[in-house]
Amino acid sequence: MPNPKVSVVMPCYNHEDYVEKAILSVLNQSYKNIELIVIDDGSKDGSPKLIEALANQYGFKFIVQENQGVCKTLNRAIQEFSSGEYIAVLASDDYWDSNKIEKQVACLSTLDTSEFCYTQAVEFDSESGRELRVFPKKLMVGNVLNKIFVRQHVPAGSIMFSRKLFDKLNGFDERLKEEDWDFVIRAAAETEFSAIKEPLFFYRSHALNTMKSRPRRQIFHDKAKILSKNYSLVSPHIWLFSVILHFFYDHMLSILKR
Structure with missing residues (x-):
């Protein structure tokens, strides 16, 4: 398929200050065959009202639900509301380079053996905007299962994978907290990995990050x-x-x- 649809899933929980930038970074992608699905997972701040206004303005899918956690939210969004051949996930406090999806679609389209693509990422301080690091320094491609199992080197917000792979893995494991690492391990057991040596994902470091808290x-x-x-x-x-x-x-x- 020369112009495959990409479904972008964005779970949101109490990110009123960041979610608009995340959404606009998806809507402003150079690649245009994208459907955006945003699910508010029981936010207590002004996120739902802000997202609803943006959804009315730009026409993306917006769902509000009681809090269910990241895994259930991701699975529900992908299984019930998305229709793309490829799937990408972005947290509502992070954002993407405008060429991310275009470059990943091009990468996967040229590799018959890969159904999973990731990129480098920039971690930045939310308050100052200062760049803290670019990671990973060394990208793993091909059969990477052993390396992935020993250490997680794949920025979760950078990944794009085929729907076929998602279905084969039965989605994210809702019993786990580190759902992204588990998903990446299982993906590495099923397909070769491809990667783009360019920081196309921007990871926001702030006090409310799940991993930091x-x-x-x-x-x-x-x-x-x-x-x-x-x-x-x-x-x-x-x-x-x-x-x-x-x-x-x-x-x-x-x-x-x-």
Whole structure:
């Protein structure tokens, strides 16, 4: 298909200050065959009113629901409201470069063996706008399962994948907190990865980021669930190395932050 439709799914929860920039970064993409689906997941601030006004102005799909969490929201948006051949996910406090989707569609269209594409990302400070880092420095392509299992190197807001892959994986696992890493691991077991060495995704660092507000012990516990669940996908020595590495990394971070 020369001009495939891309469904962009954006869950929102209490991001009144950021969601408009996120939405406009999708609507201003150079690639035009895009459908945007925004789901407000029970926000308590002014997000629903703001998004509704933008939806009326620009004509994208907007759904309001009681709070269900990220995983259920993503699955519902993709399964019930989207129709694109490709799917991309963007958090409502982040945003994209205007050429992101066009470059990813071009990349996937030339690779018969890949149904998953990601890009580099820029992490920036929300208050000052200062660039904190560009990541990952080294991009993994092809068969990346072992590397992905040992360490998550894929910025979640940069990924684009085929609907065929999403259906094959039965979507995001609603039992887990680290749903993006689990999804990426399972995707890597099914398809080769492609990547664009260019920061096309902008990750906002602020106090309300989920990863920043959760205790390190809880993060490791959630990671351990994913490693245990996906044990059969890799060799025993890769699994053991990953467990040790994650425990050491999270334990050292907790010590440094005391």
